Amino acid sequence: MSLRCNAGCSLALVASMLAGCWCSPSRAPEPTSANTLPTPQLMVPVAGVSPNEVPDGFRAPRGRRRIHRAVDIPAPRGTAVLSADDGYVLRLHRNRKGGLTIYATDASQHFVYYYAHLNAYRRGLAAGAPLVRGQVIGFVGTTGNAHRRQPHLHFQVLVRAKDGPPWGRDAIDPRPLFTRAGVASSKTAAVASASGEPG
Numbered sequence: 001m002s003l004r005c006n007a008g009c010s011l012a013l014v015a016s017m018l019a020g021c022w023c024s025p026s027r028a029p030e031p032t033s034a035n036t037l038p039t040p041q042l043m044v045p046v047a048g049v050s051p052n053e054v055p056d057g058f059r060a061p062r063g064r065r066r067i068h069r070a071v072d073i074p075a076p077r078g079t080a081v082l083s084a085d086d087g088y089v090l091r092l093h094r095n096r097k098g099g100l101t102i103y104a105t106d107a108s109q110h111f112v113y114y115y116a117h118l119n120a121y122r123r124g125l126a127a128g129a130p131l132v133r134g135q136v137i138g139f140v141g142t143t144g145n146a147h148r149r150q151p152h153l154h155f156q157v158l159v160r161a162k163d164g165p166p167w168g169r170d171a172i173d174p175r176p177l178f179t180r181a182g183v184a185s186s187k188t189a190a191v192a193s194a195s196g197e198p199g
């Protein structure tokens with residue numbers, strides 16, 4: 001009984017393997033996971049903060065059911081928020097949890113960068129605006145559900161979805177992607193200080 005079963009199972013396995021080898025076109029699967037994407041090299045998106053100063057908050061529990069799929073970078077209110085990468089703005093959006101937020105993408109459009117709890121946007125920033133790494137895009141705050149006494153930037157990196165809303169899909173830990181400290185580029189810093197935004 002047991003032998004027959006084993007033999008039957010093995011035959012079925014061999015048959016399915018042969019069918020797979022001979023009948024299916026050998027085509028590589030579409031790259032859909034983060035493992036197959038280029039690795040972005042990001043600037044820490046808060047002025048004056050180096051990569052090793054970013055707290056490890058990715059996958060930290062938030063209540064019973066939620067997991068934090070981002071990093072929180074503490075900084076005094078009004079500190080410049082910088083574009084982590086070259087690319088462009090996808091949209092500016094205000095929502096209940098994130099407060100004032102920015103969605104941006106990289107030059108290759110593989111990733112979405114989400115910046116939340118901003119105190120203010122850099123004046124003149126709009127959807128479609130090109131971004132360079134280090135450009136001032138806003139200012140640290142506590143809008144949304146951030147604690148009023150703990151201003152920080154909530155920063156998230158998402159793999160951009162091929163279909164559906166372009167706001168991203170799977171979050172990945174930004175910390176291994178940070179290769180340089182946050183330094184505002186002089187060109188955009190001058191624009192920011194001239195705009196009268198809180199500093």
Ligand SMILES: [Zn+2]
Pocket residue numbers: 068070071072153154155
């Ligand atoms: Zn957060």
